Amino acid sequence: xxxxxxxxxxxxxxxxxxxxxxxxxxxxxxxxxxxxxxxxxxxxxxxxxxxxxxxxxxxxxxxxxxxxxxxxxxxxxx
Amino acid sequence: xxxxxxxxxxxxxxxxxxxxxxxxxxxxxxxxxxxxxxxxxxxxxxxxxxxxxxxxxxxxxxxxxxxxxxxxxxxxxxxxxxxxxxxxxxxxxxxxxxxxxxxxxxxxxxxxxxxxxxxxxxxxxxxxxxxxxxxxxxxxxxxxxxxxxxxxxxxxxxxxxxxxxxxxxxxxxxxxxxxxxxxxxxxxxxxxxxxxxxxxxxxxxxxxxxxxxxxxx
Numbered sequence: 001x002x003x004x005x006x007x008x009x010x011x012x013x014x015x016x017x018x019x020x021x022x023x024x025x026x027x028x029x030x031x032x033x034x035x036x037x038x039x040x041x042x043x044x045x046x047x048x049x050x051x052x053x054x055x056x057x058x059x060x061x062x063x064x065x066x067x068x069x070x071x072x073x074x075x076x077x078x
Numbered sequence: 079x080x081x082x083x084x085x086x087x088x089x090x091x092x093x094x095x096x097x098x099x100x101x102x103x104x105x106x107x108x109x110x111x112x113x114x115x116x117x118x119x120x121x122x123x124x125x126x127x128x129x130x131x132x133x134x135x136x137x138x139x140x141x142x143x144x145x146x147x148x149x150x151x152x153x154x155x156x157x158x159x160x161x162x163x164x165x166x167x168x169x170x171x172x173x174x175x176x177x178x179x180x181x182x183x184x185x186x187x188x189x190x191x192x193x194x195x196x197x198x199x200x201x202x203x204x205x206x207x208x209x210x211x212x213x214x215x216x217x218x219x220x221x222x223x224x225x226x227x228x229x230x231x232x233x234x235x236x237x238x239x240x241x242x243x244x245x246x247x248x249x250x251x252x253x254x255x256x257x258x259x260x261x262x263x264x265x266x267x268x269x270x271x272x273x274x275x276x277x278x279x280x281x282x283x284x285x286x287x288x289x290x291x292x293x294x295x
């Protein structure tokens with residue numbers, strides 16, 4: 001299959017979808033061929049993948065102490 | 079009605095039962111619906127308001143609104159989707175009322191659907207910052223980076239990458255198309271990368287010349 005080249009601009013536009021496995025087979029092949037020859041886009045891909053992983057694993061917005069109890073009381077007295 | 083219910087999952091039936099009981103004034107049932115969502119609704123509220131006290135207020139207001147509008151909930155989506163949506167609207171309202179938006183970054187105005195966003199540097203940081211930072215510091219650094227994003231991107235990042243909701247659910251919560259979700263998510267992720275990349279303190283400036291040439295601005 002002949003793979004048609006794509007520009008870095010197109011790669012950046014699709015990089016988030018690529019990480020989520022949300023690109024069709026043809027686009028995936030073109031992007032992968034591009035990553036093989038473009039260090040810059042590979043760096044962007046690695047960095048963005050890291051971000052998704054870090055955000056998914058590393059963030060916890062813990063509810064404040066007593067939050068549930070106060071919320072429950074609000075509901076009860078409504 | 080019985081035939082339809084037989085095909086629903088156990089969880090859906092449980093939720094439908096709880097909603098019915100809540101509509102009849104059973105507040106314990108209502109709290110049973112709300113309690114599993116607390117983490118999610120708090121996290122979206124605090125990501126919008128950047129303040130735990132305001133976030134808690136917004137959550138309480140949202141939950142009370144949900145309680146008084148429970149009969150409007152038609153069960154087309156999950157209860158959590160509906161409650162998250164109400165919470166986001168309540169948090170945004172609070173932001174506007176408190177005029178906090180006046181202090182939002184300039185990027186807020188530039189963040190339109192039509193503008194492109196280009197990644198800012200191409201430094202190779204395959205070495206993940208967590209190898210250099212303690213877990214707590216990392217969590218704080220991530221939260222600061224998220225807080226620096228324009229509001230529209232922040233909301234999508236929280237829902238998709240923190241809460242791990244599906245694109246279609248994020249679209250439903252925010253009332254936008256899936257295409258818009260994906261565009262905002264792309265920009266959120268690229269901006270996060272720029273905020274966290276080691277180049278931020280200039281440490282890559284002494285690197286290769288060709289990196290500077292390809293910067294698009």
